[in-house]
Structures are given as structure tokens and as C-alpha cells.
Amino acid sequence: MIKFILNNKEVSTAMPSGTPVLDFVRYHQDLTGTKIGCREGDCGACTVVIGELKHGELRYRSATSCLMPLGNAHGKHIVTIEGVNMDELNPVQQAMADESATQCGFCTPGFVMSMAGFCLSKTVPTPQNAVAAVDGNICRCTGYKSIERAAGHVANLLAERSAEDPITFATKQGILPPYFSSIQERLQVMTLGLNGELANDNPVAQRVGGGTDLYVQKHDEIKDASIRFLFDDADLKGISRIGNQCVIGPSTTVTDLIESPVMQAHFPDFNAYTKLVSSTPIRNMATIGGNFINASPIGDFTIFFLALDATLTLSDGATSRELPLRNLYQGYKTLDKRPEEYLEQIRFDLPDARTRCNFEKVSKRTHLDIASVNSAIFISVENDIITSARLSAGGVAPIPKQLVKTGQFLTGKSITEELIIESTAIAQTEITPISDARGTEVYKRLLLSQLIKAHFIKLFPELNVKQLLAQ
Known part of the structure; x- marks a missing residue:
């Protein structure tokens, strides 16, 4: 039985755990304010806000309900547009109305929910961050300037928050309904008896992390499948530093990486890289392990971690083995992984003062788009000599590609224009791009x-x- 708090009431359901939250709230709870748009996490019309207990503290994040299985709602607070309604328009809704930031209204609930999630987050309340909070929402007819102005008003509502708890501030200021102040205690009581309720030892069960790609590829198949949920498995989450290595649980989300002190300390530009990848709601759901195992030839974080030369630990529940990420991919969507194995851990050496890194991506849109080609590099230089170099590229082969020959060619040489030009020529011998919707072979x-x-x-x-x- 799946149990959670939906807006201000506790619900339980025996529906298939793979049912999308979107379908549950619309068709089984009659909460039709959450809209059906693309069913691929691109438009944001189905955005909800998810509250969960983390280390004893209640944390809220926005999510696209079309890609979220009911099993991942277990023990959490799911908030739809109906859950933020008050006797009159709440201040977020009022800001949208005051700025004429809605026309047909189809996308409006999603924008409101993304801004509500912003109000409940610890993100610094600047207008720029408020606009960034709606980076997963698409408006089809209104135009964005009025929505941006509304987001600016929402940021102003939070200007006096300072270090106060966001939930307390939002309820005390009447930004969101008072019942939000009781959710932490209610979840603590609810979750006391929930451990293990969704356990699934079926060896052939479909493993699901955040579901952000599986539900795009296999929506009809997975909603009724036997599922082993990994997203909330505490043994598969977390980011820590052990010696000179970073150790990451595969169920760690992209947002977890962005907020990690370890990543912030060693990759100061990491947040800028992630702005090129998906959107805030998707980053809140998508797991790093899922990005690897999905095996997309253009997986952005796969490319980043290939350049890091990350090592994976795979387990079948009884025995474990280590495998370099670069050796995981044997062909298009073909992995060196047995069906019973799952990803247990990811680790890599942290860069030192001599190491520089960078990630680049080209896509038809700057944000919320799939790469035509992406690439990452980690390069160490000492006394003007390259002591090591690792490059990777996506969109240029059937698999995410580490450019081994190019890295070897660069190692031991001084950086010159001639060397850089020669390295691009070496890279061309390592790739086999094809012409498709994202560009021709020549273009790639x-x-x-x-x-x-x-x-x-x-x-x-x-x-x-x-x-x-x-040149």
C-alpha cells in the first residue's frame, strides 16, 4: 500500500506503483488543475511540489508529475495547484494576475507551482533565481516578460526572509496555506511505519530511480510493471569525500550534486554546467546512476564523469565488482552489466590545484534541450607541460565516448595552437557520428x-x- 499526504489529506492506494503521479491526481483524486502536456517533462504543465524528510528536516522541491511514479511519492507530501489555493488568490497567483502573466491559462498552474517551490526552498530570493525556478515551464501564448515580472514580485515577497525557515516564513506571511506548518510532524508520524512497504526482491523487476527517462521511453510498459524503487534507498544516496576521492551514491540527484559542498569546492563552475542540462524540476528528480545506465550517447553527466574517469561498483546483491565507466558501454544501449546487477557506487579522484576542467554543450536551444554534441575535459599541467589529459564527447558515436587517443596525444606536450589543432585531428579519428535530427555528420x-x-x-x-x- 502506497501512503502519502496529498495537499492537506492523507491518502493510501493499492494502484500499481508505476502509475504516474499525474494520472493519480487527475483521474483518481479529481485534481484536474495539474495539466497533461507533453508527458516527457519538457513543458512543465504538470508541475507539482514534493516535500520529503531528509535528515529529519522537511525539504520541498518541484517535480514533473508525468515522470514521477506513485512509488516515489510514498511517505512524502505531494502538493498540486489545489494545495496552494487560499480563500482568495495567494500572493504568487496574484502576482501572475497583476502582471497579466496568463492568457489561455493552460500553463499557469505549472508556473505557480514552480514559484511555490521557490518560496519553499532555501534558494537566495533574487529575481534572477525566481526566473530560474520556472526554467522547466513553457508558455504557449502569453509571452515571458510578464511572467518574469511576476517572478520578480515573488522574489520581493521573500526579501525579508533572511535565515528564517522557508516553510515558516511562507505560512506566516500568508504566501502559502497555514497547513504547511504541520506537514513535517505529520510526515514524521506517517513514515514511522512505512519502512520496507515497497520492498521488491523480484530479480527481474524493473529498477527505477527518478524515472525521468524511463517514463519517456516506456510509459505504457512501465506503469504496470513490477518495480524495484531505488530513488529513496538511503544506501544508494549521498556524496562524501574519502581521502582524495569523491564517492557518490547512484540515486543522488543532479540537484544534490549542485548543492554538495564537495562538488562546490572542487568544481566551482559545476552549477554553470548544470544550467545547460534539463530544467530545475528534472534536475530535482534525475539520478546520476540513471544517467549512466540509460546509456544515451549524449548523456550530459555521463560525458562529464567519463572525463573524470569515474569508477563504478556493480552488485548483484551478493558480490560486487568494479568497472571503469569508460568500459561500461559496449555498443548502442549495450552495457557490460548482467540483468541482476545494479549500480551500487560511483567514485572518482578529486582534481588538485594543477587540474583544470570544463564542460561544453551545443544544442538547438540553450536550455532544456538534448545536445547535438557535448564534451568535457580534465587536464593537468605542471611547468607548462600537460601531465595528463582526459577528454570525452557525446553525439559522435553509438556510445558516450572517452577520447583515449586524443588524451594520450596531448600528454607530455606543451600547449600551443598547433598542438590544439593537431588534437582535433586526432579526435576525428576516434568518432563515428551519423546524420540525424540534431545535425549532419559533417556538422557534428x-x-x-x-x-x-x-x-x-x-x-x-x-x-x-x-x-x-x-579556424
């Missing part, structure tokens, strides 16, 4: 060369090689 080859040059321009500005991109 050109992109990879330009991205390699962009790595060096970004990481070594003292070389003054910006003219490289024109």
Missing part, C-alpha cells in the same frame, strides 16, 4: 573540433588563442 565533426578548442580557450586564457574558433 565540426562541433567536436570547435568544442575542443573552446575547452582550451576557456581554461587557458593566458594563451590568447581565441582566434582558434575561426
